[in-house]
Amino acid sequence: MALPENQLKLQAVEQLATVADDAGLTMIQLAIAFVVNHPGVTSAIIGPRTMEQLESQLPAAGATLDAGVLDRIDEIVKPASTSTPPTPATASRCWSRPCAGAS
Numbered sequence: 001m002a003l004p005e006n007q008l009k010l011q012a013v014e015q016l017a018t019v020a021d022d023a024g025l026t027m028i029q030l031a032i033a034f035v036v037n038h039p040g041v042t043s044a045i046i047g048p049r050t051m052e053q054l055e056s057q058l059p060a061a062g063a064t065l066d067a068g069v070l071d072r073i074d075e076i077v078k079p080a081s082t083s084t085p086p087t088p089a090t091a092s093r094c095w096s097r098p099c100a101g102a103s
Helices: 004-023 027-037 051-062 067-076
Strands: none
Touching: 004 027, 004 067, 027 051, 027 067
């Protein structure tokens, strides 16, 4: 956890845990509800391995996140950004900036 980017990720998780708590959801439910409710996302794929995991995830499908909650999430994790600096292997993927030569 000594790397600065890991500290940023931990801080984001802690902030998202507060958002989930305020919304009355678990973290996994918040994540699924975000995907289901966000206008920029078209589908949600879940991958429970046990019936217990499935049962804990299903309530999220019916959860509604208002614009305020979506905005709080977007403030914590900026849309189309990454908290991991590019490496030679990922630098060409253009995640948080326009790709070179893109118009």
